[in-house]
Amino acid sequence: xxxxxxxxxxxxxxxxxxxxxxxxxxxxxxxxxxxxxxxxxxxxxxxxxxxxxxxxxxxxxxxxxxxxxxxxxxxxxxxxxxxxxxxxxxxxxxxxxxxxxxxxxxxxxxxxxxxxxxxxxxxxxxxxxxxxxxxxxxxxxxxxxxxxxxxxxxxxxxxxxxxxxxxxxxxxxxxxxxxxxxxxxxxxxxxxxxxxxxxxxxxxxxxxxxxxxxxxxxxxxxxxxxxxxxxxxxxxxxxxxxxxxxxxxxxxxxxxxxxxxxxxxxxxxxxxxxxxxxxxxxxxxxxxxxxxxxxxxxxxxxxxxxxxxxxxxxxxxxx
Numbered sequence: 001x002x003x004x005x006x007x008x009x010x011x012x013x014x015x016x017x018x019x020x021x022x023x024x025x026x027x028x029x030x031x032x033x034x035x036x037x038x039x040x041x042x043x044x045x046x047x048x049x050x051x052x053x054x055x056x057x058x059x060x061x062x063x064x065x066x067x068x069x070x071x072x073x074x075x076x077x078x079x080x081x082x083x084x085x086x087x088x089x090x091x092x093x094x095x096x097x098x099x100x101x102x103x104x105x106x107x108x109x110x111x112x113x114x115x116x117x118x119x120x121x122x123x124x125x126x127x128x129x130x131x132x133x134x135x136x137x138x139x140x141x142x143x144x145x146x147x148x149x150x151x152x153x154x155x156x157x158x159x160x161x162x163x164x165x166x167x168x169x170x171x172x173x174x175x176x177x178x179x180x181x182x183x184x185x186x187x188x189x190x191x192x193x194x195x196x197x198x199x200x201x202x203x204x205x206x207x208x209x210x211x212x213x214x215x216x217x218x219x220x221x222x223x224x225x226x227x228x229x230x231x232x233x234x235x236x237x238x239x240x241x242x243x244x245x246x247x248x249x250x251x252x253x254x255x256x257x258x259x260x261x262x263x264x265x266x267x268x269x270x271x272x273x274x275x276x277x278x279x280x281x282x283x284x285x286x287x288x289x290x291x292x293x294x295x296x297x298x299x300x301x302x303x304x305x306x307x308x309x310x311x312x313x314x315x316x317x318x319x
Contacts, residue, residue: 008053008066009312014086021056022312026122042092050101065105067311069114076156079108107314111307112141117319118310124301128261135266138187150319166245181249185242187221194219207232247282254287265300
């Protein structure tokens with residue numbers, strides 16, 4: 001039996017590392033998930049990836065290569081991780097270290113681009129030549145696909161839609177600006193607003209405080225969602241404001257990019273898929289009719305494995 005070419009796809013996040021052994025057609029041969037153990041440093045994390053990959057490949061039939069999707073800024077020319085706050089990395093030569101140890105080609109990109117490539121290659125984005133992806137979770141990331149190719153920009157920063165300014169007088173963002181989409185609609189932004197309410201109007205935040213066991217610092221996205229399901233006014237207003245910001249950003253991006261598909265994913269979307277319907281209805285009303293009349297709104301089909309699938313697809317020259 002002739003063996004098919006395969007590659008490894010690695011989704012490197014702040015808490016876990018997902019590794020898939022994937023054939024070029026998307027067939028998964030093996031998979032493994034390990035903790036990232038950020039506190040042990042970059043060398044330990046990279047060694048853990050290499051060790052896991054070595055256990056999965058046949059030395060008589062080595063892989064085509066390894067691809068990585070990293071939650072951070074990746075230098076396009078070198079594959080070095082310039083900055084990854086969740087990993088606490090700065091200027092880490094990730095691909096060079098892995099290539100030296102493993103002896104086969106290594107590729108890297110940021111996690112949202114990897115997830116988008118995964119959906120384009122094997123998931124909900126198949127057959128879409130002009131696509132905008134929006135991944136909403138702890139943060140917000142995106143990717144732009146034109147004529148079937150990811151747009152990266154000269155500094156490899158294209159698609160940073162989480163830092164679109166949607167409110168000139170909005171809350172401060174981690175990037176140093178104000179009113180960024182992330183600061184209003186991402187998990188951390190909604191959590192920050194809830195905690196501010198505790199300080200400014202504890203009566204309105206009574207239910208959120210109770211669900212957090214009395215500790216405002218434990219108010220997380222899941223608690224806000226739970227309170228919203230209970231029709232708590234503050235939680236509902238936080239989510240409504242986030243949806244309004246997503247609608248404004250999506251409508252603007254449709255006007256600018258004229259995509260055929262807008263694809264949504266990420267932890268918040270996976271937990272609340274109906275949010276996409278709300279954003280679609282609002283964005284269609286706000287966007288130019290000519291730009292929005294034929295656009296399709298889709299949900300990620302690969303869910304939390306999209307990044308690893310896309311990282312493997314990098315090895316096969318996709319994206």
